[in-house]
Amino acid sequence: MGGPNLEVFKFSLYLFVPIAALVHFGDPEWYRRHVVPYRDKLFPSLDRTIQRIPTDQSGVREELARIKTERLAKRAAREAEEAEAKAKE
Incomplete structure (x- = not known):
């Protein structure tokens, strides 16, 4: 099998990936920009x-x-706009 070097590599990878993600995505400037x-x-x-x-x-x-009332006002405005568009045709 792999041996101790592989285990050390896997352990360091398991530690590095979450810490790198926290450092990258936890930056306030990155948050504001994206x-x-x-x-x-x-x-x-x-x-x-x-x-x-x-x-x-x-x-x-x-x-x-x-x-x-907001919904009725929007409907009335939309119907008036449609009637105006039909009158232009």
Whole structure:
């Protein structure tokens, strides 16, 4: 079989790989350069997310009403845009 030199090599490899990964990927500059832009693409911005979740029934109803009005406004804008596009044709 391999002998003691192989065991020393394997042991040093088992130690070196995780430590090298921690040093490389744990660098704050690497995180800012590679992870933060991807995170911004993947998740919505903080102003578009709900920071305070309603806990009582009236708060939930108010939030649902707000979402419904936003959705209706978007639908009305989209329908007006489609009607304008059809009028141009």
